[in-house]
Amino acid sequence: MSDLIEKSEFTAGIYQIETNDDVLGGENGIANAQAKALANRTLWLKTQVALKALLNGSATEKFKVADATADDEAVSKSQMENALSVTSLAAKTALADADEFVISDSKDTNNRKKTSWSNIKTKIRGYLLTGYSANFTRAKGHLRLPDMFGNFTINWGSLTVNASVETYINLDLAYDTVHLIALCSSGGDVLGTHDAQIEIAGKTQVLLGTTQQEIVSWFSIGK
Numbered sequence: 001m002s003d004l005i006e007k008s009e010f011t012a013g014i015y016q017i018e019t020n021d022d023v024l025g026g027e028n029g030i031a032n033a034q035a036k037a038l039a040n041r042t043l044w045l046k047t048q049v050a051l052k053a054l055l056n057g058s059a060t061e062k063f064k065v066a067d068a069t070a071d072d073e074a075v076s077k078s079q080m081e082n083a084l085s086v087t088s089l090a091a092k093t094a095l096a097d098a099d100e101f102v103i104s105d106s107k108d109t110n111n112r113k114k115t116s117w118s119n120i121k122t123k124i125r126g127y128l129l130t131g132y133s134a135n136f137t138r139a140k141g142h143l144r145l146p147d148m149f150g151n152f153t154i155n156w157g158s159l160t161v162n163a164s165v166e167t168y169i170n171l172d173l174a175y176d177t178v179h180l181i182a183l184c185s186s187g188g189d190v191l192g193t194h195d196a197q198i199e200i201a202g203k204t205q206v207l208l209g210t211t212q213q214e215i216v217s218w219f220s221i222g223k
Contacts, residue, residue, distance in 0.1 A: 004027075004032060004035060004036050004039050005027065005036075006036075006039045006040055006042075006043045007040045007043070008040070008043045008044045008047045009040050009041075009044055010040070010041055010044045011036075011037040011040040011041055013037070014034050014037050014038065015030070015033040015034055015037065017030060017031075017033075017034070127148075128146060128148065129146050130146055130147045130148070131144060131145070131146050131147035131148075131151060132144060132145065132146045133173065135172055135173075137172075138158060139157060139158060139159065140155075140156070140157035140158075140159075140169070140172050141155075141156055141157070141172050142154060142155045142156070142171070142172040142173040144173055150223065151176065151223045152221065152222075152223045153173055153175060153221070153222055153223060154219060154220070154221050155171045155172050155173060155219065155220050155221075155222075156217075156218065156219035156220075157169060157172070157217070157218055157219075158215065158216070158217040158218070159215070159216060160213065160214070160215050160216075161186075161196060161208050161209075161210050161213065161214060161215075161216045162213050163210065163211055163212045163213045164209075164210075164211055165209075166199070166207055166208075166209055167207070167208045167209070168205050168206075168207055169205060169206050169207075169208060169218070170204060170205055171203075171204055171205060171206065171220070174203055174204040175203040175204075175222030175223060176203075176223065177203075177222075177223055178203070178222055178223060179201045179202055179203050179220060179222040180220075180221045180222050180223065181201075181220060181221050182198045182201035182206050182218065182219070182220035182221075183198070183218065183219060183220070184196055184197065184198050184208060184216050184217065184218035184219075185216070185217050185218075186210060186214045186215065186216045186217075195210055195211050195212070196208060196209070196210040196214060196216040197209055197210070198218065198220075201220055203222065206218065206220060
């Protein structure tokens with residue numbers, strides 16, 4: 001003799017055996033239909049009672065976080081309700097309003113990872129401007145673009161160059177790898193005789209030359 005197979009479900013309706021039904025046994029027999037439906041309901045009710053005990057925070061029935069390994073790491077119903085309470089959510093919102101955002105390398109006195117919005121802006125600014133430097137002096141200056149723009153540097157200057165004298169000029173900021181281009185323009189004293197030119201351009205210097213004394217403005221690009 002075997003037992004009825006029960007399912008944890010609230011079976012809808014209890015079958016009424018009719019006068020013309022053949023009374024058959026077995027798993028799906030009409031003679032077992034009523035008992036089977038009641039057994040299903042009973043198992044379902046038992047499961048609901050057990051779940052209710054869990055939700056009521058039974059001393060022996062606690063919710064545990066996925067990685068809990070001991071009782072003191074378990075989470076009771078009251079703790080869950082507190083975490084989801086209006087007061088708790090308001091406190092979390094206040095933290096957000098105070099611009100408390102988590103980043104990997106910033107911790108508070110309780111060793112919790114956090115930072116302020118101002119710190120985040122500082123980090124972003126530092127990233128965007130890494131490598132940047134500038135000297136906007138007209139006589140001799142430079143502008144080094146941030147690393148994210150390719151490490152390009154522009155040097156420039158303006159000075160009086162004597163006639164037929166080689167004039168070496170140290171760049172305001174030397175190039176790390178290569179000098180790409182250098183140009184100059186002279187304002188001379190005699191119309192039509194401006195012949196200033198850059199004769200040599202290197203990573204640290206440019207060489208200017210002219211056949212007459214004149215004011216020469218120059219610039220170069222490198223990286």
